Amino acid sequence: MKLVSYRRNGVPEFGAVKEDGVVVLSARLSRVPDLASLLADEVALQEARRIAAQSQVDFPLDTVDLEPVIPRPAKIICVGINYVAHAAEAGRTVGKYPVIFHRFAETLLAHGAPLVRPTVSDNFDFEAELAVVIGKGGAHISPEDAMSHVAGYTCFNDASIRDWQFHTHQYGMGKNFRGTGALGPWLVTADEIPDYRQLSIQGVLNGEVLQTGSLSELAFDIPALISYVSQALDWQPGDILATGTPSGIGFKRQPPIFLKPGDKFDVMVPGVGTLSNPVADEARAVNAK
Incomplete structure (x- = not known):
């Protein structure tokens, strides 16, 4: 469904x-x-x-x-450096624990809405991701029981302001600009996806495939992530877990490729859906409302 x-x-x-x-x-x-x-x-x-x-x-x-599939989730938990190839392109290694950061619900936008390039930066990058939507809440969830807490899956673009991301060693600010977290277009219930590890993902800019990955390549799989976070925070129904992006981001390309007005970026997860968003400058996007 x-x-x-x-x-x-x-x-x-x-x-x-x-x-x-x-x-x-x-x-x-x-x-x-x-x-x-x-x-x-x-x-x-x-x-x-x-x-x-x-x-x-x-x-x-x-x-x-x-609207974003869950318009106002209580939590949006994001995972960084969770594909080995992406860690390599970023000059990082996968550690013992997952890299966790958070997004605010007010940064979310729906399928078809413009991704907003802010006035303060043109370092606007894309990150195609599979997002997990939590159905059953709980704390101290074991990895063996974690998948029973999953309601379904959707597409996510964790679009990032790279220079702001690296203002300090804590890069959450660059992940929390208004109108940068596209989520949708819908949720596919978990019973429709027998094994999420069989899913593939692509990030497509103006028709050109720039990111390709498989959910089997996650360094920390979905049960491990759900369990890890639950040791600190209670999961709530409707919470979002963004599982990380594969290699191919614009920031690490030579020369870098950043999103600009007039672009269109698609997150494609066959079996789940395609999330498509145009790109607009902040002033234009605000004036269009």
Whole structure:
């Protein structure tokens, strides 16, 4: 099942994507306030499956305003240097523990919305990633039990302001500019993906493939990451785990390739979806609202 958050006539709703259309779930499951709450409610989720299977679409997908799959996740946990080839291009080695940093929900944007190149830098880089959406919360989760906490998967672009990222040895500021974290277009439920390690990922700039990887290449796999974070923080339904980017980022190319207005960047994960976003300068993006 594909699940999506969107606005229709300015009203937030959620639904299931089916045959390029939307089956509205929010109106049919009125006790469930949002998609994150649906993921946490196994009974409601099973009811949603039944509704999606038995219902005709209510309207075409392209008639709604998509939101990030989970519009306001409580946590966005990101993992750095998690592909061995990417670690090599960055001049880093994979350590004993994963490199963890955090994003704020206010930096997220939806499929189709412009990635915002800020006024203070033109070092605007791309990072194609698979994101995990948590369905069942918890603390002190064992790696053996971790996958039972996964609701599904979506695409993520952890677009980064490289010079700001390296202002200090803690590079979170360069990962938290407004309008730089694209998430979507939808969530594919975990039952549709028997083994995430079989997934591939590509980062495509203006039709040219610049990043290619396989989820089997993760230095720290998804169960290990879920378990590790849970030792410090309770996972909540709707939380996002961004698993890291493969090699091929623009910053490490010679000459460097940075995102600029008029570009389009796609994160492609066959079996999950394609997340596409144009690029605009900050002032233009703000004025367009």
